[in-house]
Amino acid sequence: MRENSEPSVALALSASAAKRWAMPVFSLVVPKVVNSLDSSSGCDSAIACDPRGPVYAIAPYERLSSALQSALMFREAPRIAADGCETGDWLHVDLYLTKFPPYRALLFTGSRYDGEVMTWARERASSIVAVGRTAEGAVLHVPVPDDPLVAVLVETMVAELAASELWRRRL
Numbered sequence: 789m790r791e792n793s794e795p796s797v798a799l800a801l802s803a804s805a806a807k808r809w810a811m812p813v814f815s816l817v818v819p820k821v822v823n824s825l826d827s828s829s830g831c832d833s834a835i836a837c838d839p840r841g842p843v844y845a846i847a848p849y850e851r852l853s854s855a856l857q858s859a860l861m862f863r864e865a866p867r868i869a870a871d872g873c874e875t876g877d878w879l880h881v882d883l884y885l886t887k888f889p890p891y892r893a894l895l896f897t898g899s900r901y902d903g904e905v906m907t908w909a910r911e912r913a914s915s916i917v918a919v920g921r922t923a924e925g926a927v928l929h930v931p932v933p934d935d936p937l938v939a940v941l942v943e944t945m946v947a948e949l950a951a952s953e954l955w956r957r958r959l
Contacts, residue, residue, distance in 0.1 A: 841892070842868070842871065843862045843869070843893065844871055844873070844892070845859045845871075845893065846873055846896065846905060847895075847896035848896065848898045849899075850936070851898070851943070852872070852873075852874050854943050855874070858896075858944055858946070859871050860872075861944070861952075862950075865955040866951055866954040866958055875901045878901070878905060879908075887912065889912070891915070895916050895918050895919065896943055897918055898939070902923055903923075906923050907925075910925045915927050919943050920943065
């Protein structure tokens with residue numbers, strides 16, 4: 789029975805830590821996330837100004853669910869085209885989408901390919917919001933504890949709260 793209880797205890801402790809950490813941090817950064825994805829001036833957000841322009845979410849393979857859930861939030865609430873992909877795969881497929889600006893993405897850090905994504909983003913003047921570890925060249929960094937379990941529990945809140953704010957602004 790002990791083997792079965794340990795994972796649930798770890799999950800409960802991680803969820804508790806995530807809850808204590810997440811809400812104060814995210815209440816401060818959500819407006820910055822929305823504005824950081826802005827590639828135009830004179831408007832609250834490029835996403836809100838150009839709802840036809842897509843938003844992308846990029847995550848390491850072990851947290852691909854974070855990218856897919858984030859993209860879903862942008863599609864469902866404010867009705868913005870969005871897609872999620874794995875960081876390594878991005879370098880072979882989605883990289884070509886940066887050719888046509890404005891390219892806006894949330895990068896859930898932690899992949900060995902993060903540096904290469906940021907190199908292409910800088911070369912093509914893309915707006916990248918880094919969620920997790922810092923990423924050189926990101927327009928904004930949203931810190932998330934460097935614990936994989938905490939990250940998977942809270943990092944999608946960045947997209948969820950940003951999508952909610954964009955939806956609120958459009959109503």
